[in-house]
Amino acid sequence: MNKLLVIIILVFFNWNASVKAQSKTSKPNIIIVFTDDQGYQDVGVYGSPLISTPNLDNMAANGIRFTDFYSASSVCSPSRASLLTGSYPPRVGVPKVLWPNLEGGLSNQELTIADMLKTKNYATACVGKWHLGDQPQYLPTTQGFDYYYGIPFSNDMSVNPKSKVSEDIIFREGMTIDSLRQEKWRGRKVPLMKQDEVIEYPVDQTTLTQRYTSEAVNFITENKDTPFFLYLAHTMPHIPLYTSEGFKGKSKRGLYGDVIEEIDWSVGKILKTLETLGIDDNTLVIYTSDNGPWNLKDGNGGSALPLRGFKFQTYEGGMRVPMIAQWKGEIEAGSVCKEIASTIDFLPTIAHVTDSEMSNKPIDGKNIWKLLSGKKSKSPHKKEGFYYYKESTLEAVRYGDWKLRIVEDKVELYNLANDISEKNNVAENNPKIVKKLRKKINAFDKDLKQNKHQF
Template identity: 55%
Template sequence: MSNSLLKNFDLHKCILSAIGLTTAVMQPIHAAQKPNVIVIYTDDLGYGDVGCYGAEGYETPHLDQMAKEGMRFTDFSTSSSICTPSRAGLLTGRYAKRWGHNGKVYFPDSKDGMPPSEITIAEMLKPQGYQTALVGKWHLGHQPQYLPTAQGFDYYFGIPYSNDMWQAPEIPLAKNVIFNDGLTRDDYLDPKQATAKFRNRVPLMQRTEVIEWPVDQTQLTRRYTEEALAFIRENENGPFFLYFAHAMPHIPLYASEPFKGSSERGLFGDVIQEIDWSVGQILSFLNERGLAENTLVVFTSDNGPWLQKKTEAGSADPLRNGKFSDYEGGCRVPCIAWQPGFIPTNQVCNVNTSTLDILPTIASLSGAELPKNRVLDGLDITPVLKGDFGNAPKRDYQLYRSKNAIRVGDWKYLKTKNKIELYNLASDTSEQQNLADNYPEKVSSLAKKLAEVNAKMRRSQ
């Protein structure tokens, strides 16, 4: 690591020390019997965007160390290649299609959201005595009945949707709200031409109110990290569940001053290095407070890179395509799991796994009851986390964003406007060899399976 980057890390550590969020090494406390859980969810981070996955032009020493001390997944996917249904799948263990979601994202002028009847990880854990918080991006509806505080989260601090959007005047303003950039209350309450006038100027919320608009996005990663550390510190006697959802590297990209110009890759690399620093702060704090062995930490992304943004986008290499796509680059993402003493060190897992698996796995580890009267699409991958890959549960199928693609085992079927495609992902991860003409029976069976699955994806399930 360069001397300049080390200075940047030291400067950030000083900032947090000044507000009392980092501490000297302390005697371990008695950990809660039930495991704490932290899910760190990045936005538009591609499969090839972390050092231990082959990234170049910037450094991710903390994530690389996390992988050495834990498990790195090579076949881990989200439930969709776009963020709203992806986040719903993570939190509920179900494809968003099951409650009728159309595969699109919510905007500041959207009136709907994930149905309150859906049961999130946070709601599942509350009866087990967990304190729950979301720090970061939500994007499952910003109307009061759809907010995180209505879905099991005791505390919320973050932006309600993507960081390239604008204000939603119906979200109430806090009494002491801060207005930046010379904007006023009247600007916030005026929805006219909002996308043209205020794009990239998003509100910062605390619980159910806007406390700042527009938020200074250069400070988001730092402020999120401070808030996450504060929550952990307040609940270190546990158990707790922290969903830490970064705003970036979704565009527009912003990095705080200590990280600007710190990488060879430009602003994108600077952003990733600051996210890596944030992960390091979380893991260091867990170690310092004696919480590491009782805290499962999962780092991953909501979908692949937004390749159309070119230099502002990451990479899915060696996978094909990126965000929005049914190809592997759209939803196969980096994933690292860490819990010293529980997850074996320096493990590489090639088992087909998914964000859908996080809810049932947490249920198993915590003793929580699975949501009743719900068809779950996720699997309990506790054996996988223990390194027992031979006893990994078998996935019946994997769906993609559209209704035209399915994976069963190593075989993947796609139907586009112009052709039928069939790939064997075991031998062709990059999806370059279309085998549809070679295996017509396989094409037929997968097409039939896809039709059957689509027919069952109903709101009532």
């Protein structure tokens, strides 16, 4: 063999080994992929009969899938506030959906995951849907994110006429700066922002998943040598549904399926990028949804089967969501976790794996690293239970296999171990359990409202 070729091969292998060694000793990268209104069943490994998700299925094969994982709300803004702060929505002052050009949002004095990781010198980016306030003081760049690219709220909304506008803004569909500045609601015509400026109005929504993916891949590539946190919050499958030309008609599940399959493609691109850069063994990747699917009869909504209920509801279908996580070498491949966990657990878990300091203010999330890493462990929510808020009203609690739901004085009790679809209300037959769980609801709600975060 040519002597020069031997030297080149040895240098390459030494460099590759060095990269791997560095990746194992440095702080882990964190990626959270958060979809919008995706149903519990709408992934292959969760039983979807018509939607093909080979990349998510492969991610589950290389990592862990949770069967009893919850968002902290059944609607958009509260679920996002909870994910980033580790708290139930009322504790951090975001119990309702936020609308364009209205006061209110997630206080920039809250400690977000991004804020926390900045103290550890992480590069941070938010790509996609924000929906935690579109006033300047609430935008991602005031919440710990170095970079923002996306839509500031849901894709069926309008535009804030007071938005800061880029000098190079692209206007489409006949819009002008004058029409943007008008106090007129134009549903489904939403702005694309970069940092704190509108760069396109209205955005071409057929290109969003592709563009978000490109931004995500670029951010990962640019920060491959330093720890990074990427929060990729897809606009879809919130209605109205859009997909690029390459995915139209691809799914057996119609347009909704096309949208999910394009998101699955996006996940594949991100995972491949991590592998190519040699950092997949130092990156925790999490995939989940903000809440359950719309209850639509036109085929444009998802499926929460076998769960009961939809978005806007505190039945399981409104808040139990798919969750898949991968971290090669740290999470046991092919694992399945049947313990209770939630998006509120992300912040304390990420604090644990990155050795970061949390706020001294009370939060609701728990460190679930033992569950993620496949060690035999019970849910840290086992003692306290998991609570289902609808806006500022606490409607339900899950305690072990039992779930008590009280809405407008209707008392419902279900044993989720043998009645996952919440078909058999057994409240009358179990008065002691009802009494115990009602007491827990009242005590927890009182405590939370006495200990809301104040700034």
